[in-house]
Amino acid sequence: xxxxxxxxxxxxxxxxxxxxxxxxxxxxxxxxxxxxxxxxxxxxxxxxxxxxxxxxxxxxxxxxxxxxxxxxxxxxxxxxxxxxxxxxxxxxxxxxxxxxxxxxxxxxxxxxxxx
Amino acid sequence: xxxxxxxxxxxxxxxxxxxxxxxxxxxxxxxxxxxxxxxxxxxxxxxxxxxxxxxxxxxxxxxxxxxxxxxxxxxxxxxxxxxxxxxxxxxxxxxxxxxxxxxxxxxxxxxxxxxxx
Numbered sequence: 001x002x003x004x005x006x007x008x009x010x011x012x013x014x015x016x017x018x019x020x021x022x023x024x025x026x027x028x029x030x031x032x033x034x035x036x037x038x039x040x041x042x043x044x045x046x047x048x049x050x051x052x053x054x055x056x057x058x059x060x061x062x063x064x065x066x067x068x069x070x071x072x073x074x075x076x077x078x079x080x081x082x083x084x085x086x087x088x089x090x091x092x093x094x095x096x097x098x099x100x101x102x103x104x105x106x107x108x109x110x111x112x113x114x115x
Numbered sequence: 116x117x118x119x120x121x122x123x124x125x126x127x128x129x130x131x132x133x134x135x136x137x138x139x140x141x142x143x144x145x146x147x148x149x150x151x152x153x154x155x156x157x158x159x160x161x162x163x164x165x166x167x168x169x170x171x172x173x174x175x176x177x178x179x180x181x182x183x184x185x186x187x188x189x190x191x192x193x194x195x196x197x198x199x200x201x202x203x204x205x206x207x208x209x210x211x212x213x214x215x216x217x218x219x220x221x222x223x224x225x226x227x228x229x230x231x232x
Contacts, residue, residue: 103165
């Protein structure tokens, strides 16, 4: 069974440029998360989807960040315009909502460097 | 207020010895779950072990065990017989609520474990 797939793995851009990250969760996983992980820190939640609905986007900086999960499967996270402080690893994770003890399955992450 | 606290930024352990990674948590929700994840240098987060707040026994998974002390709000990870491949960052995490009211997974800042040959 394929795991959570993210692309691109690495992205280097100049500040003020746009960037987008894509995530394809494990088949059948209705809950999808985007986390941001700064160097030396734990992941911090940006947004959580249950199916196609964003049920928690309270930590998403909405002035420059946007996300979508059309059809409740794969998802895209966009930053426009990027700032130096956005350099981080962006992790996507998925799980089955109904499983009380279900752990999150993570992708390998997309490492963003903003110059 | 920080909900997950990992006070050890880095730990060293000799190969084949046991090591304990500390984690304390803060919640007023009677229903919650505690998780440990491993993150090697490759970057992927790997699930290790889960403990539910109502579980009577400490969770175990192979060489991993969770020392759950509910009254102290601690959930320490014990790795027995350390191997070189255990060198990685280890994150403690908590999810509040149960069933349909489950919240998000909140992570601590992590502990970097280095296993010495």
